[in-house]
Amino acid sequence: MKFRFQRKYFSIPYIIFMALFIIVPMFFIAFYAFTDSSGAFSFEAARKFFTDPAKFQVILVSLFIAIQTTLICLVIGYPIAYILAKKEYNHNVVLIMLFIMPMWINFVLRTAATRDILFAIGLTGGSHPYAATLIGMVYNYLPFVILPLYSTMLKLDRSQMEAAADLGASPVQVFFKNTIPQSMPGIISAITMTLMPVMSSYVISDALSEGNITLIGNSIYLSFANSQWNNGSFTALLLLILVLLTMWGTNGRKTEEVRGGLW
Amino acid sequence: MVKKILSKTYIYLVLLLMYLPILVLIAFSFSGVTSIGDTVAEGESWFSTIYWQNLFSDTKIAGEIWTALGNTLIVAVVSAIVATILGTLGAIGAFYSRKKAQKAIEVTTQIPVSNPEIVIALSLVVMFVAIGIEFNFWTLLVGHVILGLPFVYLSVRPKLQQMDPHLYEAALDLGATPRQGLFKVIIPEIMPGILSGFLLSITLSLDDFIVTAFTRGAGLLSGDKTIETLSTLIQSKLKKGPIPPEMRPLTLIIFLAVLAVAIGVTVYKNKQANAVRVRKGRANV
Numbered sequence: 088m089k090f091r092f093q094r095k096y097f098s099i100p101y102i103i104f105m106a107l108f109i110i111v112p113m114f115f116i117a118f119y120a121f122t123d124s125s126g127a128f129s130f131e132a133a134r135k136f137f138t139d140p141a142k143f144q145v146i147l148v149s150l151f152i153a154i155q156t157t158l159i160c161l162v163i164g165y166p167i168a169y170i171l172a173k174k175e176y177n178h179n180v181v182l183i184m185l186f187i188m189p190m191w192i193n194f195v196l197r198t199a200a201t202r203d204i205l206f207a208i209g210l211t212g213g214s215h216p217y218a219a220t221l222i223g224m225v226y227n228y229l230p231f232v233i234l235p236l237y238s239t240m241l242k243l244d245r246s247q248m249e250a251a252a253d254l255g256a257s258p259v260q261v262f263f264k265n266t267i268p269q270s271m272p273g274i275i276s277a278i279t280m281t282l283m284p285v286m287s288s289y290v291i292s293d294a295l296s297e298g299n300i301t302l303i304g305n306s307i308y309l310s311f312a313n314s315q316w317n318n319g320s321f322t323a324l325l326l327l328i329l330v331l332l333t334m335w336g337t338n339g340r341k342t343e344e345v346r347g348g349l350w
Numbered sequence: 351m352v353k354k355i356l357s358k359t360y361i362y363l364v365l366l367l368m369y370l371p372i373l374v375l376i377a378f379s380f381s382g383v384t385s386i387g388d389t390v391a392e393g394e395s396w397f398s399t400i401y402w403q404n405l406f407s408d409t410k411i412a413g414e415i416w417t418a419l420g421n422t423l424i425v426a427v428v429s430a431i432v433a434t435i436l437g438t439l440g441a442i443g444a445f446y447s448r449k450k451a452q453k454a455i456e457v458t459t460q461i462p463v464s465n466p467e468i469v470i471a472l473s474l475v476v477m478f479v480a481i482g483i484e485f486n487f488w489t490l491l492v493g494h495v496i497l498g499l500p501f502v503y504l505s506v507r508p509k510l511q512q513m514d515p516h517l518y519e520a521a522l523d524l525g526a527t528p529r530q531g532l533f534k535v536i537i538p539e540i541m542p543g544i545l546s547g548f549l550l551s552i553t554l555s556l557d558d559f560i561v562t563a564f565t566r567g568a569g570l571l572s573g574d575k576t577i578e579t580l581s582t583l584i585q586s587k588l589k590k591g592p593i594p595p596e597m598r599p600l601t602l603i604i605f606l607a608v609l610a611v612a613i614g615v616t617v618y619k620n621k622q623a624n625a626v627r628v629r630k631g632r633a634n635v
Contacts, residue, residue: 170361184612189368192605196584199584
């Protein structure tokens with residue numbers, strides 16, 4: 088049989104690349120998570136993870152900061168997205184751009200600038216590690232929350248809200264029973280843009296708390312820096328499983344394209 | 351009216367707070383004080399261009415900064431080009447594949463999008479260590495290609511779906527070879543998607559710290575030493591205290607460059623959107 092080129096073969100390099108550098112490394116993580124330093128099968132890394140009280144604290148602090156950051160960003164960002172998307176208040180595209188532009192400035196540089204400012208007003212990592220880290224996180228993730236919310240708000244059916252008001256709903260009722268449910272795709276995207284990235288971040292917590300706060304990301308980084316591949320892999324494997332479960336859970340749910348909206 | 355004023359005030363207040371750290375840093379690039387918030391001694395001038403001079407002269411820190419900036423740009427451009435080519439071909443191929451194969455490619459693409467960067471980085475490193483690959487420019491490049499690749503795919507895919515499927519067939523019927531069909535019909539049609547995928551890859555690479563820190567080795571402008579990008583350089587300085595004051599002028603340069611690109615892209619996109627509206631007979635200027 089003669090070989091005939093088909094258009095679907097174009098994806099072969101992509102498939103090979105993704106398989107080699109995304110799929111295969113996941114198996115290496117799983118392998119290292121359940122072996123010891125000599126390569127023999129072992130639950131040592133798992134045992135260490137679940138019995139170490141310090142690890143438990145890391146998870147707790149990560150969850151706390153992540154949830155707080157997400158909530159604060161939503162509370163600040165939701166009205167902004169709403170106002171920006173409302174024609175009578177704003178038809179200035181440059182203003183929208185200004186809210187997204189921080190994403191394009193190197194985030195380590197922005198974190199450094201934030202730390203300098205916090206330092207100048209006495210909020211140092213040594214004296215207030217938690218507050219400094221939280222502020223740094225909100226600074227960094229606010230644009231990532233505003234963008235998906237804004238995309239959702241553009242599609243809001245405002246006549247529905249007016250109808251609800253005409254039928255006697257109070258502004259508060261309209262907001263909670265109509266506006267929020269309508270903007271759910273954007274809210275879900277905003278949450279996925281902050282929750283996991285905050286828990287797994289390294290630079291922001293390390294720089295702003297001056298090493299006093301350890302998030303899951305910092306703990307993986309430390310395992311990497313000390314070449315403790317097995318411990319690091321086990322923590323990473325847990326995050327990976329969490330991600331795959333979320334992917335499976337949100338499969339088919341309506342969400343807002345986030346990164347793509349950047350350009 | 352009151353509502354409108356309140357909304358505007360809120361918007362500009364948040365905007366001001368968002369940009370405050372960067373703006374203060376930029377303002378202090380024109381000062382000689384060593385750390386932000388320091389006061390100058392009686393009779394001395396706050397204003398000074400010493401750090402601008404340092405950045406553009408033969409100081410050690412200036413050398414480090416320019417090397418890091420050069421490395422950052424090289425890695426970003428090269429990785430974005432590779433990611434754009436692979437991702438575009440991947441999206442085209444998947445679009446013409448059977449449903450099942452397409453679904454498998456889509457799910458695989460989604461994994462690095464949702465996966466935390468640190469897990470991507472660690473898994474790559476663990477694999478490289480396990481099979482004994484030495485870290486250098488190429489391992490770093492692979493890491494950065496992975497960052498942008500799924501987003502190129504995701505930017506190109508909707509353009510393929512919007513494309514008129516008969517165009518390609520018409521071209522073949524009129525005597526074009528499949529190769530000509532690809533380059534003269536499909537690629538021009540999906541160009542906006544390819545472009546935004548490319549820009550996205552560049553930004554993700556410029557902004558990256560974790561993947562760089564994990565997968566880098568010696569090479570590029572750093573020669574025999576470990577590659578430093580802007581992110582890793584600033585981070586290593588942050589470890590020891592406030593960042594060097596020579597970073598302040600650089601911040602202004604980066605800020606202006608980003609602002610220029612951002613305004614350019616916004617104006618371009620707006621013009622395009624208006625052009626579409628005009629074509630559809632719904633111009634509102």
